[in-house]
Amino acid sequence: CGRAASIGPAAAGRFTPATPGVLTVATYAVPITGFWEGSADAPTGGFEDGLAHALAQRFGLGAVQVVEVPFGRLIAGDVGGADVVLGGLTPTEQRRQVLDFSVPYLASRPAVLVRAGTAVPDVYTAKRLRWAVTAGSTNATALAEQIAPDPPVTANPNLAVSEAQLRAAAVDAMLLDLPDAMVRAAASGGALTVAATLPGDDDIAAAVPRGSPNAAAVDAAIRRFLSDGTLRALADRWLGRDYTSAISAIPLLRTGA
């Protein structure tokens, strides 16, 4: 039976860790609020930390080890010897040349973060706002293509700078990934809210090196977590109260994209 079991494909894939008994996970930075809390040596929680532990449990592994790998190396296919990447990666055609992605575990379309009380009901209103966005990001492209604001857009090096400008009323809105927006809104104590989202197919998925024999197992595991509520529970816990319900209530800005 054991011989037969090894010659056919496993029903839901087989996972073989690089280090026996340990799931090694790569991400580009720890901490990332809501996703990786604590430090790489001692993570204390977060959505992707929780996902890592769920994967380890499914694969029968007793421990999770986190390694930090610069973002540029990750998207170039160098995962630093890790088994799987849980670093908020969006699958793109270019990245698929060097990484195998699972089904997405989190929707990541562009979201509009504003000060509480600011309404963005349509593109007409959005065009007249002062915007901040991370320079060179896909959100910068989405802002230019779908909104094309009249005032000049402020391109910042990172989200923290944009958020500070938003709180200081130097800008009226910032465009960032939906999960990031929800985490920041939840952490603001009501000062910031997510006013709308833009159409987009960007999602976040787990990644393994291209051709890794673990790809099928990781993909099957994510599908399982999508269907049994594991991902929903993690999102509700780490990304904002009632995350899944909350994001379904955010209006979609009809930009025609």
Next chain:
Amino acid sequence: MHLEVPTGPAWEFLLLFVVVVAAPRIVDLIKLPGLVGLLLGGFAIGPHGLNLITANQATVPELGQLGLLYLMFLAGLELDLAQLGAYRRSALSFGMLTFGVPMVLGVAAGVLLGWPVPASLLLGSLLASHTLVTYQLVKDRGLGPDPAVATAVGATVFTDTLALIVLAAVSGSQGDGTPVSIALQLVVGMIVVVGGAVVVLPLVVRWCFRRLGSEQPTRYVLLIAAFLAAAVSAELFDIDGIVGAFFAGLALNRLVPNGSRLMHRVEFFGSALFVPIFIVSIGFILDPAVLVEPATLLLAGVLIIACIGGKAIAAWGARLLGFSGPQAGVLFALTTPQAAATLAATTVGLQLGLFQTAVVNAVLVLILFSLIVSPIAVRLAAANLPPVVAPSPLGSRVLAAIPLGLPRAEARALLRLAVLATRADGGSVHPVLIRHESHADSHETELKVLQEVATSVGIDEDVAVTVDRSLAHGTVHTAVARNASLILVPDRTDRTTGSWAEAVASVAPAPVALVRGPGRIRRVVLLDDTALPEPTRAIAHELAARIGAGDVEDIDADADDARPVADGDVLVVPTPDWTLPETAARAVDAAAAVLVAIPPPAAGPGIGIDLAGAMQARRRRRRSTTARTG
């Protein structure tokens, strides 16, 4: 000039619809089923082919999910429960065989491959189901009435239902909780879903049809809402929605007769839109890189042996049930194709994380293989079976001819009888308002009233209008045009031809029954007369059984102790000539009963009902009715 690379919903739907239209036609050139074309077309435009629709696009998979629910609803709706009723013993026996053998082989294969129990069970169930893809091929060869074909059709009800139950158990077992709580939730869930679908849904839909659904679009949308409600109720208990959708189709089967306009609409939108989108979305998963891996090909081989081998063993086992060798071949050809139900179970396995994509690709190979093998099997088996000529069942297409001016109550009684006559066959009623060409007044008002009456008794078809030189001509011409299996006409006298029924019956293409009386319909009484011609008596017996659903009281018309006609009786009377029995006619005149008389010669050409068979069938129905009511 700057041209944009096409993206977005318009482009994606354009690609989809081009595939839906073109792909089946292309593969038809090489004699492959359209489903194969859709799968290959999906592959071509999907992420592993030309990548015209990328992997992170969500619209097609989400629409495909709706298409899957629609597919399973259609599967339940299209099942021929009349065939199941007529051949239930052999259908049940063969159904157990053709489900059980591949199920055991599939589970064994999964266990031997080291798969966990839920995955092995799901594998067994998807191999055990089948789709009647080759049914039309068999019918085209004149084998539709063959008992083997009817048995296979009836057996499909069992195999699909059992496969869905296994799937429900597997998907339910994947939830959180202890084994006991999971099992309890599953049992309660199945009771609620199946009970709700079978008991509540038909009542609600029938009520809605009567109150809200006189317009066809409304009826169609009501059906969609019904199966979606069943799917949602299943998901409340962690049971996959396709289980609810399938049982909704099964439960509403009688309300949507095959061949009715509503069924045409359901099939139209299914075959034009929802189902092809689902199949194309499955084609996105087809990955040649995975397909050619030795492990995938090995698994595909194992699945083919387990499935095709299992179906072949089951078909061979059918010889123990009395089928001949060629009939066993037809049974194999009909039960081998893996398509809708297999795709549905595989998709669920993928979504639950029980199957990896290599398994899905292996199943797609199995599907393609089965769709190539089964038409060949049909050709080989059909060559050794003679075509069977059988008349249409009496209630398959009932023409209700209503002359202009017939009182509303009498029209209602006649239409109600027509509906009862079709019930056993899942047939359809075709009401027609017959108008003499010399009649000057407009018929619009009466047509509207008649349409309301028809809708209120559950008739799906619109009331047609025929204008002809006599009522009899109009009736006969319409019966020929509609290919009627039975003609119901009211007992009226046409000023030009005298007795209408006599004029109709002399040239009618189907048996004629004469109806008189506006009374309520509660009990069926057969006033038989052994001195009458057998064809007339046979039709009377058959019609009485259909109207009364097997609950018929036999009364000898000449018996001294014949009880008087009572309110709510339907008298079915074979008559020796064109006059009606005195006692019955008096009761009808007093509005106490509805009279259905079968005048000679009313057998029509080739009706083929034999009296002995009709009486025996009635005795069987009476025994089962007695057993049910104790």
